[in-house]
Amino acid sequence: MENPVAKKLEALLKLQIIDSKLDEIKKVRGDLPVEVQDLEDEIAGYETRISKFKEELTVLNETVSKHKQEIKEAERLTEKYQQQQANVKNNREFEAISKEMELQDLEGQVAKKKIRETLAKIEKKEDAIDDTEKALEERNKDLKNKRRELDIIMSESEEDEDKLLKEREKRSKLIEPRLYRPYSKIRENAQNGLAVVMVKRDACGGCFNIVPPQRQAEIREKKKIIVCEHCGRIFADVEEVVVVEKEKVKKTGIRKKGTEAAGTPKVAAEE
Ligand SMILES: [Zn+2]
Numbered sequence: 001m002e003n004p005v006a007k008k009l010e011a012l013l014k015l016q017i018i019d020s021k022l023d024e025i026k027k028v029r030g031d032l033p034v035e036v037q038d039l040e041d042e043i044a045g046y047e048t049r050i051s052k053f054k055e056e057l058t059v060l061n062e063t064v065s066k067h068k069q070e071i072k073e074a075e076r077l078t079e080k081y082q083q084q085q086a087n088v089k090n091n092r093e094f095e096a097i098s099k100e101m102e103l104q105d106l107e108g109q110v111a112k113k114k115i116r117e118t119l120a121k122i123e124k125k126e127d128a129i130d131d132t133e134k135a136l137e138e139r140n141k142d143l144k145n146k147r148r149e150l151d152i153i154m155s156e157s158e159e160d161e162d163k164l165l166k167e168r169e170k171r172s173k174l175i176e177p178r179l180y181r182p183y184s185k186i187r188e189n190a191q192n193g194l195a196v197v198m199v200k201r202d203a204c205g206g207c208f209n210i211v212p213p214q215r216q217a218e219i220r221e222k223k224k225i226i227v228c229e230h231c232g233r234i235f236a237d238v239e240e241v242v243v244v245e246k247e248k249v250k251k252t253g254i255r256k257k258g259t260e261a262a263g264t265p266k267v268a269a270e271e
Contacts, residue, residue, distance in 0.1 A: 008179060
């Protein structure tokens, strides 16, 4: 590790491992924060709808009262006309009062019809309120569950995230800006968030294009920083083929099974 390029590559790879872990935390949280937000919006929508329906219900009830008042008035006038009719002096007066009474009868009928129509509207509105309240209740249950889920995930990963962020701050300071800038840029543009990769089974660990043997040899030498000619990712090293090692282990029986993978950088193995 006296080789300065090797040191730089190691520092970059360590930063990449931290960043990949941070990416993983975000991925686990995934859509939950958005789902919670969506539910909150949906619930707010239902609440607005219910209060609007209730306002409309108040207006409808007022309409019923108004028509009931009209009926009462028509009845009062009819009663008054009946008394007047009992005291009429001639036929013409009788007829005139009869017409007035007919008119009041008609007014009363119209008001009754309007009350029936309004009551039907009220029933529909009340059903709509019931339905919306049921939906609201369901969504509130969903929200409670999602929030609990998110709280658990957050509490599980927040501590790790803080540690990683602190470590990241330390590590990123060790990397010169000349390397840090392209590192950030490549990571930004890469869907898998990988800027530093291993050559794995003769291929780039980021884009899986073949890396020729001559180039692999250069990468191993670490005399300069080499990037993938296809995706521009920085090559940290060439990963030793674990399968071959395993077979060797089986044959020789010197090393215990499972120990050989421990030193293998995880970054390139992720995809
Ligand atoms: Zn590549």
